[in-house]
Amino acid sequence: MTMEPTKIEAGFSSDAKKEPRRIVFITRNTSAKVTDERGPKLMTYPNLLVREAIVFEVLVVIMVLIALFWDAPLEQLANPLLTPNPAKAPWYFLGLQELLHFFPPFVAGILIPTLVLIALVVIPYFKVNVEGKPLWDENPGKRLGIVMGVVVALLILLAVFDAWTIIVPTALVAGLLLTAYFSKASTGWLGILRGKSLPWWIMTWFIATAICLTVVGTIFRGPGWSWVWPWGTHAG
């Protein structure tokens, strides 16, 4: 068995120093950190285990209190011939059902959920998400143009479909985004907003929209998916 000679050879040259030196390579995506900055460590037993036990007890107490006073609903026996109006999915799918009210079934039921899922999975694999730099720190003028172009296009698209329960949270978050852009403050909540990154803004927009859709779908929608007030009575 013959071995090729290695391309790199290690050894001492005549002018090598006697004392060895340590070399640290710091690449672009990693930074040298002093581990002590993250604070001291404690033993899991008992520090973490005691806290887990307390959390568990508090959880059980709260659940028992709710379970004693709030009974699970039970309606009539399932009847395929008697469709309730409105027929609603569980609360966590009512955002989707609200989407179905505005968009064709393929878009609302398949395309948007699939895109959301893909977007969630790939979050940690994009540099913009990992670096999380403040949005308005570099090229603010150019970025404002791009961001506002996207927002306006999105709002027009939503307006075509009359999807105003998405327009409202979108406009709200866009308003905050503009406020952060024009704000000169470096402290207070405006200062905090100013330091937020693009992924922060996108996620906040997503959560605001999801909450708005779910709340509207759960308590503001009645027969034929029409708008009802939760305190109003309606023949249902």
Add this chain to the structure above:
Amino acid sequence: MATPFNAALENLRATRVWKSIFRRGPALTNRTRSIAVFGNLFLHWLPVKVREKSLRVRAAYYLGSLSLLLFILLVVTGVLLMFYYHPAAPNAYRDMKDLRFVVSNGVFLRNMHRIGAHLMVLLVFWHMFHVFYRGGYKPPHEFNWVIGVVLLLITLFLSYTGYLLPWDQLAFWAVTVGTNIISAMPVIGSKVRFVALGGNIVGENALLRFYVLHVVILPLLAFLFIGVHFWRVQKDGGLTVRTRDDDGTNKD
């Protein structure tokens, strides 16, 4: 120190039976405390040491732990409910009536399971968003974030398959509305829906399929992925602890 209780505890610890179970002395030194964690099957996926900052309530609000504890509570209450349940129409509905009017504390049992399920969906979402805002998905935690997304899906499917089991109007129409969405899938939509329901409408076959998914397949998958998820938290170096917050002020 020399109270009767402590003396009795010392005597108990000196017995051969106790020593055969725990194989270590009292957890008074860091060495025996380490063994208490990594020498125990149910604790060995935890790190031996945790950062003091990650123990603070604001670090994670214990949302991941709460989700796991809810899962355990749901398994316990779920198994108890299985003793009273037949996955057939209309027996399933009669069992619900029995839980309300015949079984001792049947309503309470069902309430605990239902509240636990809703809370778990809520807390898993909250957990995900909180991890996002803390930057917990950043390297080296990328893959654990992906496992977390899988766990979110499993949680949603667990909750959704359980929703059909009472076999009342609420259950039937919620699942009918939901599974109708599958039909919108191009080309294979109606086939996928047929496989999911075991037929073209939500009927007895769908009830049985949802039951098997709910009590066997999805809990096993959840158990598997929860194990990997917690294991990876330890292997990836513990919870994300920030020295400074994004706005440059030290909030921790």
